[in-house]
Amino acid sequence: MSLFDYFIPDPPLRCPACGRELKNWQGKEGPCFQLTWQQGIKFPVASDCELTPDSGTNQAGSNQDWEETLPATFLIYADGCACDRLVEAYGTCENEVWVHSEVVTHHNFQPGNTTSLKDERKIREQLKQWIEQRATDPDPEKNDTI
Numbered sequence: 001m002s003l004f005d006y007f008i009p010d011p012p013l014r015c016p017a018c019g020r021e022l023k024n025w026q027g028k029e030g031p032c033f034q035l036t037w038q039q040g041i042k043f044p045v046a047s048d049c050e051l052t053p054d055s056g057t058n059q060a061g062s063n064q065d066w067e068e069t070l071p072a073t074f075l076i077y078a079d080g081c082a083c084d085r086l087v088e089a090y091g092t093c094e095n096e097v098w099v100h101s102e103v104v105t106h107h108n109f110q111p112g113n114t115t116s117l118k119d120e121r122k123i124r125e126q127l128k129q130w131i132e133q134r135a136t137d138p139d140p141e142k143n144d145t146i
């Protein structure tokens, strides 16, 4: 059984290619206890329950047992936009609080320790193709949340 955590970027992230808002972010680089993390809040806002991102408000008193925090940087992923692929994003923490998120593109892609130079080039190229093919939509205003 593979465990992961749920993530709620705030403000929400949009797919860089089709512009749709992405929900149901998951990640395996936190504690992986099926916790729900919301950007801007140090401790998990929920644990192992049927929360949807829309109901992810912090109920004081219900999750005080969790003292886990997130790593300084971590990767999350989501699907469900108009593109037939997983969209990845980087989360960044300051003082153990998740403060920033950005969707992974060919501009900001960071290879992992095990990524060869050849793989890195290939991944960047695939990201570029995905984003630039879709970016022909005449909608220059869709980046207004950044």
Ligand SMILES: [Zn+2]
Binding pocket: 015, 016, 017, 018, 019, 020, 081, 082, 083
């Ligand atoms: Zn998309």
